[in-house]
Amino acid sequence: MHVLNFSHPLTEEQQQALFEQVGQPIASVRQIRTQLDVSASFQPQIVALLDELAIDSSAWQSQPWLIVLPSLNYAAAVLLAELHGRMGHFPTIVRLRPKPDSLVTVFELAEIINLESVRQMARTRR
Numbered sequence: 001m002h003v004l005n006f007s008h009p010l011t012e013e014q015q016q017a018l019f020e021q022v023g024q025p026i027a028s029v030r031q032i033r034t035q036l037d038v039s040a041s042f043q044p045q046i047v048a049l050l051d052e053l054a055i056d057s058s059a060w061q062s063q064p065w066l067i068v069l070p071s072l073n074y075a076a077a078v079l080l081a082e083l084h085g086r087m088g089h090f091p092t093i094v095r096l097r098p099k100p101d102s103l104v105t106v107f108e109l110a111e112i113i114n115l116e117s118v119r120q121m122a123r124t125r126r
Contacts, residue, residue: 005068007068092113
């Protein structure tokens with residue numbers, strides 16, 4: 001399992017929680033600096049961001065990926081569309097949430113969401 005993190009760095013605790021929930025080792029965690037120019041078009045910036053990762057089409061389509069989306073909703077939407085095009089399906093994403101009753105804001109693993117499964121199930125509804 002490879003993790004592409006377009007958000008804040010993952011703590012050891014968050015990575016351990018990912019491992020426990022996924023049930024397989026995390027082969028790599030790549031922290032991608034996602035600072036976009038909000039006055040410019042997002043699509044070319046996202047394309048450049050993914051191109052810089054130097055992941056070939058075979059790897060995109062055959063390796064297991066977990067994606068931590070950027071918190072900026074427009075960037076996340078463009079990223080999902082670009083990833084779908086490269087992978088041939090929607091990716092699986094990681095959702096973090098603030099830990100309840102924490103004195104300082106600390107985030108924990110909330111859930112892992114397989115967006116392709118969400119899409120397939122949605123196709124059965126009217």
